[in-house]
Amino acid sequence: MIWLTGSQGMLGRLVAAELTAAGLPLHATDREVDLTDHRALAAGAPPEAPAWVINCAAYTAVDRAESEREAAWALNCDAVAHLARYCSTVGARMVHISTDYVFDGQRPHGEGYHEAAPVNPQSVYGRSKAAGEGALREELAAHLIIRTAWLYAEHGHNFLLTMLRLLAQRQELTVVNDQHGCPTYARDLAGAIVQLISCLEPPTGTVHFTNAGVTTWYDYACRIQRSALELGLLPAARTIAPVSSDQYPTAAQRPACSVLECRRIREQYAITPRAWQQALDDCLARLAAASNISPGR
Numbered sequence: 001m002i003w004l005t006g007s008q009g010m011l012g013r014l015v016a017a018e019l020t021a022a023g024l025p026l027h028a029t030d031r032e033v034d035l036t037d038h039r040a041l042a043a044g045a046p047p048e049a050p051a052w053v054i055n056c057a058a059y060t061a062v063d064r065a066e067s068e069r070e071a072a073w074a075l076n077c078d079a080v081a082h083l084a085r086y087c088s089t090v091g092a093r094m095v096h097i098s099t100d101y102v103f104d105g106q107r108p109h110g111e112g113y114h115e116a117a118p119v120n121p122q123s124v125y126g127r128s129k130a131a132g133e134g135a136l137r138e139e140l141a142a143h144l145i146i147r148t149a150w151l152y153a154e155h156g157h158n159f160l161l162t163m164l165r166l167l168a169q170r171q172e173l174t175v176v177n178d179q180h181g182c183p184t185y186a187r188d189l190a191g192a193i194v195q196l197i198s199c200l201e202p203p204t205g206t207v208h209f210t211n212a213g214v215t216t217w218y219d220y221a222c223r224i225q226r227s228a229l230e231l232g233l234l235p236a237a238r239t240i241a242p243v244s245s246d247q248y249p250t251a252a253q254r255p256a257c258s259v260l261e262c263r264r265i266r267e268q269y270a271i272t273p274r275a276w277q278q279a280l281d282d283c284l285a286r287l288a289a290a291s292n293i294s295p296g297r
């Protein structure tokens with residue numbers, strides 16, 4: 001039995017699908033089991049002790065977190081500690097998802113952050129996620145923290161769907177060109193999670209997973225437009241102009257370098273993430289298939 005929290009979120013929905021496809025018994029919960037309420041958490045646990053808890057629930061409103069510190073902390077740190085204590089009590093292992101925002105983003109983008117690099121978050125969201133990692137390490141030895149970045153899927157709130165919407169609505173848009181990272185298809189991460197928990201020797205510690213390669217939001221947006229035009233998901237090409245982060249102020253500071261070094265997952269677990277462009281085309285093809293659009297239309 002696996003308890004999946006945040007099962008209606010962008011990543012959670014795909015983890016649920018992968019677990020179901022793998023034939024693994026699943027207890028899936030989302031908002032109806034409020035993880036920030038300790039009694040609700042205990043009452044919402046599966047009737048039998050799970051072998052794994054996979055925590056995909058999180059407070060992910062990065063900018064809003066700057067003015068909602070308590071809410072971000074309650075779910076990204078305190079609830080993680082409670083879930084970890086629950087796991088410790090029932091003898092379960094826990095997978096927890098974390099983020100590039102735990103780093104300060106100051107590294108030259110040619111060098112990604114490896115798992116042991118010191119954290120130095122620059123936003124409330126990043127601090128709450130780093131605190132959640134720390135709480136989990138303290139409470140439960142049998143944990144696996146998977147850090148990822150720039151997630152997208154064919155559902156949920158993400159850059160890919162925002163770009164497709166804006167490119168359909170506007171003649172011109174501006175996109176930041178001085179932040180580096182790797183777009184990561186949540187479906188690929190979900191597959192990696194199921195592979196990791198299926199290992200004979202259960203993995204522990206911290207591991208990074210993103211798709212392969214490095215780009216900027218601007219180049220990513222251009223690539224989205226090109227592929228979406230080919231697939232008939234957009235009617236016409238629009239102008240995409242590069243801007244610096246200074247020209248696009250946000251409440252929360254974004255890391256200039258979000259590149260995560262993924263050597264550990266490749267070498268230790270034989271999981272080789274595919275190129276981000278290939279994953280993006282796969283996701284766009286699924287979107288086109290879902291909207292009954294054939295390429296070239």
Ligand SMILES: NC(=O)c1ccc[n+]([C@@H]2O[C@H](COP(=O)([O-])OP(=O)(O)OC[C@H]3O[C@@H](n4cnc5c(N)ncnc54)[C@H](OP(=O)(O)O)[C@@H]3O)[C@@H](O)[C@H]2O)c1
Pocket residue numbers: 005006007008009010011012030031032033034035036055056057058059060075097098099100129148149150151152156157
């Ligand atoms: N998205 C990214 O680009 C990105 C990048 C790096 C790391 N991550 C990490 O990846 C993980 C998954 O992210 P995601 O984008 O899939 O998040 P998401 O779509 O926001 O999903 C989170 C889920 O948790 C639910 N939730 C909120 N408050 C809850 C509560 N009190 N109790 C139980 N469930 C609650 C949410 O419900 P509502 O929708 O109703 O709020 C949502 O279904 C998170 O740990 C995130 O920090 C994400």
